[in-house]
Amino acid sequence: xxxxxxxxxxxxxxxxxxxxxxxxxxxxxxxxxxxxxxxxxxxxxxxxxxxxxxxxxxxxxxxxxxxxxxxxxxxxxxxxxxxxxxxxxxxxxxxxxxxxxxxxxxxxxxxxxxxxxxxxxxxxxxxxxxxxxxxxxxxxxxxxxxxxxxxxxxxxxxxxxxxxxxxxxxxxxxxxxxxxxxxxxxxxxxxxxxxxxxxxxxxxxxxxxxxxxxxxxxxxxxxxxxxxxxxxxxxxxxxxxxxxxxxxxxxxxxxxxxxxxxxxxxxxxxxxxxxxxxxxxxxxxxxxxxxxxxxxxxxxxxxxxxxxxxxxxxxxxxxxxxxxxxxxxxxxxxxxxxxxxxxxxxxxxxxxxxxxxxxxxxxxx
Amino acid sequence: xxxxxxxxxxxxxxxxxxxxxxxxxxxxxxxxxxxxxxxxxxxxxxxxxxxxxxxxxxxxxxxxxxxxxxxxxxxxxxxxxxxxxxxxxxxxxxxxxxxxxxxxxxxxxxxxxxxxxxxxxxxxxxxxxxxxxxxxxxxxxxxxxxxxxxxxxxxxxxxxxxxxxxxxxxxxxxxxxxxxxxxxxxxxxxxxxxxx
Numbered sequence: 001x002x003x004x005x006x007x008x009x010x011x012x013x014x015x016x017x018x019x020x021x022x023x024x025x026x027x028x029x030x031x032x033x034x035x036x037x038x039x040x041x042x043x044x045x046x047x048x049x050x051x052x053x054x055x056x057x058x059x060x061x062x063x064x065x066x067x068x069x070x071x072x073x074x075x076x077x078x079x080x081x082x083x084x085x086x087x088x089x090x091x092x093x094x095x096x097x098x099x100x101x102x103x104x105x106x107x108x109x110x111x112x113x114x115x116x117x118x119x120x121x122x123x124x125x126x127x128x129x130x131x132x133x134x135x136x137x138x139x140x141x142x143x144x145x146x147x148x149x150x151x152x153x154x155x156x157x158x159x160x161x162x163x164x165x166x167x168x169x170x171x172x173x174x175x176x177x178x179x180x181x182x183x184x185x186x187x188x189x190x191x192x193x194x195x196x197x198x199x200x201x202x203x204x205x206x207x208x209x210x211x212x213x214x215x216x217x218x219x220x221x222x223x224x225x226x227x228x229x230x231x232x233x234x235x236x237x238x239x240x241x242x243x244x245x246x247x248x249x250x251x252x253x254x255x256x257x258x259x260x261x262x263x264x265x266x267x268x269x270x271x272x273x274x275x276x277x278x279x280x281x282x283x284x285x286x287x288x289x290x291x292x293x294x295x296x297x298x299x300x301x302x303x304x305x306x307x308x309x310x311x312x313x314x315x316x317x318x319x320x321x322x323x324x325x326x327x328x329x330x331x332x333x334x335x336x337x338x339x340x341x342x343x344x345x346x347x348x349x350x351x352x353x354x355x356x357x358x359x360x361x362x363x364x365x
Numbered sequence: 366x367x368x369x370x371x372x373x374x375x376x377x378x379x380x381x382x383x384x385x386x387x388x389x390x391x392x393x394x395x396x397x398x399x400x401x402x403x404x405x406x407x408x409x410x411x412x413x414x415x416x417x418x419x420x421x422x423x424x425x426x427x428x429x430x431x432x433x434x435x436x437x438x439x440x441x442x443x444x445x446x447x448x449x450x451x452x453x454x455x456x457x458x459x460x461x462x463x464x465x466x467x468x469x470x471x472x473x474x475x476x477x478x479x480x481x482x483x484x485x486x487x488x489x490x491x492x493x494x495x496x497x498x499x500x501x502x503x504x505x506x507x508x509x510x511x512x513x514x515x516x517x518x519x520x521x522x523x524x525x526x527x528x529x530x531x532x533x534x535x536x537x538x539x540x541x542x543x544x545x546x547x548x549x550x551x552x553x554x555x556x557x558x559x560x561x
Contacts, residue, residue, distance in 0.1 A: 006434055014426070014443060018450035029457045086464065090471045112460075 038118040047113060053085070054108040063128040064121065065167065065228040067183050070109035076183075077108040084117030130225045131156055131166075135218050136195065141281040145247060146213060148198040149188075150222060157193035158226070160186055162233045162258035163251040163335070163363070166196065166226030170211035182208035185337070185363065186227065187250035189257035196224075199250040231363035233258060234333070238359070240266055241325070241334045243318055243346055245273035248337030249282065251363055255335065256289050256296065265294035269325055273318030273342070275304040277311065318342070319349060329354045336362040371502035373558055374495075378506030380554040384482040385514040386547055387555075391482030394473050395515050396540055404469045405519035408477075409512025411470065413505065415455060415477050416486055419448045420504030423487040424497055437491075444487045452478040482511055493560070518543065 032049025037056065039045065047056040054070050054077050057063070068074035075095030081104050088096070092107045111117070133150035141147045152158060160166075167181040188197035203209045216222070233255045244252045252270060259266070274280050279302075286298040301314035301321050314321040326349075334350055336343050343362045350360055369377075384390045391412070398408045423444050431437050456474050460467045467474065477483065486507045490500045521543055530539050 003435075007436055007439065010430060010434055010436055011439065011442070014430070015446055018446060022450060022453055025454050025457050029461050087468050089468065 032114045035113050036116045037113065038116070040120055040123070041118070049114050051113060052109050053079075053111040053113055053117070053119070056113050057108065061130070062121070062125060063130065063167075063225045063228075064108050064125065065183065066109060066181065067167070068109075069178075069180050072107060072110050075107065078105050079108050080104045080120035081106045081111065082118040082120060084115050085111045085119075086114075125228075127159065128226060128228065129156075129158075130223060131158060132221065132223050133196075135216060135220045135222060138212075138216055138218055141199070142279050144202045145281060146200050146202075147187075147281075148200060148212065148216075149195055150198070150224070151195045152193075153221075158196060159193065160190055160227035162186075162190050162254040163231045163361075164227040164229040165251070165363075166198075166224045167228070168198065168200075168208060168212075169223045169225070170208040173211055173215050175210055175214075176207045180207045181225070182206075183228070183365070185229075185247075185251035185254070185365075187253045189254065189261050191258070191261050197250075199247045199253075201247040229363065231335075231337075231361055233335075234361065235264075236333075237266065239332045240268040241322070241332055242268065242270040243273070243322060243334065243336045243338070243342075244270070245318060245338040245342055246279070248363070248365070251337050252335060253282065253285070256293065260289065260293055267295040268293065268297070270296070270298050271318050271322050272298065272300045273338070274300060274302055276302055277305070277309075319346060322346070323349070326350070326353045333359040334361065336360065337365070340364040369499065369558075369560060371498045374499055374560060375502040375506035375509075377558045377560045378503050379510035379513060380551065381557055382560050383510040383514055383551055384485065384507045385511055386544075386551040388482075388485060389548075390485040391480045391511055392544075394476060394480055395511075395518065396537070396544070398470075398473050399515050399518040399522055399540070402516060402519045402523065405515045406512065407466045407469050408473055409508075409515050411455065411459070411466075411474060412477055412480060412482070412511050413508025415448070415452055416483055416508035416511070417501065417505045419444075419451050419483055420486050420490055420500050421497075422447050422451065424490060424495075424500045427491055428497075440488070440491060441484075444484055448483050448487075449478045482507065514547065517547065521547075 030050055034046050035049040037045045037047055037053070039062070045060050047060065052070060054064055054066060064077045064079060066074065066077040070077070072091045072095070078096065078100070085106055088101060088106065089110050092110050095107060096105055132153045134153060135148065136151045137147070137149040139147050163185070165183045165185040167183050170176065170180050170182070172179055184198045184200055186196050187199050188195065200209060200212050202213045231251060242252050249272060256268070256270070259268070270286070280300055290296055290298055299314060299321050301316060301318045302311055303317050305311050305315060329350075332355065334355065336346055343364050347360055347362065351357055378384070382388065385392065385395050394408060399405050426443055426447060427437070427440060431440060431443065452475060459470075459474060486504050490503060495503055518540070522540070525539060534542070
């Protein structure tokens with residue numbers, strides 16, 4: 001018994017002393033005092049030094065997109081550093097291109113604020129806010145995809161462009177001991193400002209998707225921040241080609257809903273890729289849009305359906321029906337949402353067919 | 366307690382019992398950070414500093430805390446905790462006062478915590494029953510030996526950049542072959558003095 005007590009006492013004493021020493025060091029050596037952050041040459045913030053730029057900005061309610069929560073793996077939290085911030089770190093080099101490095105682009109999660117720093121961020125990010133919401137509806141729309149409707153609380157309203165995304169916050173729960181944020185495109189119409197709709201697919205082992213699919217239920221409180229993203233509807237008179245697979249339908253649906261509510265009259269073809277009938281969802285919504293939009297056609301293509309199955313639509317990969325409609329590429333533009341592999345293949349195909357690269361807008365996830 | 370003169374122990378830990386080339390401890394950072402002589406020298410200095418001080422700290426912890434309390438079996442966890450805390454302390458100081466070195470070492474500075482050479486030296490010190498002066502000489506010498514080996518490898522790699530290495534051997538392959546050849550070369554010193 002004495003052995004156990006003395007072992008615990010000695011270990012506690014040693015670790016306690018070392019913890020005391022490190023805390024003391026943090027307060028002395030690690031104390032950088034108050035440091036200025038100048039944003040876009042006009043807004044000045046005073047923050048406590050020593051923290052990362054991402055956390056410092058977040059504590060001042062300026063939210064920079066970061067899907068990995070500041071671990072330096074997603075590369076979303078890019079911003080321009082005009083002055084301060086030190087030299088680029090090896091961790092950043094893998095996620096920032098040579099051209100971006102020359103332009104002063106850095107990862108906000110890797111820079112520690114230790115000296116006055118001048119940065120540039122898109123003005124849009126000043127509109128990014130944190131929202132508290134309650135789950136109005138959560139339902140399975142395929143075996144692996146859920147449809148969420150989140151009512152924004154406290155009379156809050158969200159302004160976003162159709163195609164943009166928000167970051168949903170998953171708090172610590174039974175299978176995760178840390179809070180994480182993950183990006184999901186908004187599927188609802190921008191005119192619906194009091195709620196948002198999300199379409200979230202289940203990812204094996206995914207912290208946020210497991211939270212949504214296994215733990216979140218109607219009436220629960222959630223928080224999210226946003227809106228973010230450069231993928232959104234561009235107003236012109238060109239014919240629109242849309243391609244998506246799985247949860248990639250969300251931003252396209254938002255764009256279509258926005259077009260309907262604004263009465264936009266443009267020819268629009270939406271190619272949707274799925275494996276089989278079970279992976280198809282919102283068919284009723286698509287039919288409704290076909291009837292109500294000016295000139296809209298929904299083209300689902302199933303890739304893993306047998307010849308004997310009762311399916312009269314397109315078969316094969318989504319690129320196959322797309323190819324049939326690409327004879328006259330002039331005066332067309334494309335909106336693509338889905339996996340990087342799918343998007344890379346379609347971008348290549350569109351460029352080969354003669355589409356100007358600047359008219360191809362995409363969101364890889 | 367062995368009767369080796371601390372100076373002999375210091376020299377032996379650099380040449381005949383080099384942590385990398387004789388004991389093969391601390392290989393990960395040895396292979397990964399040996400691309401540039403300046404950075405290798407920086408990491409070598411940091412490893413030497415941490416090695417020397419953690420050996421001393423662990424000597425006192427072992428002799429004046431663990432032995433009197435009959436808790437020698439806790440040495441692994443106690444040594445690891447003291448090394449981790451000391452490395453964190455060094456990182457804070459280097460980040461504050463030596464930003465250029467901090468930037469050059471990047472992720473490898475905190476990784477000194479898991480450099481097996483650091484724990485290895487503390488454990489050798491216990492197994493071989495070194496005195497305080499012997500431990501100090503052994504810790505410092507091992508650090509110098511580790512630095513010498515990594516700087517030598519960085520120099521060789523620099524020359525390799527200008528050589529025509531077969532495609533399949535470039536990178537890790539040729540580095541391991543060179544390390545083996547360096548170890549063979551260092552075996553030539555082994556007749557001078559053996560420490561155990």
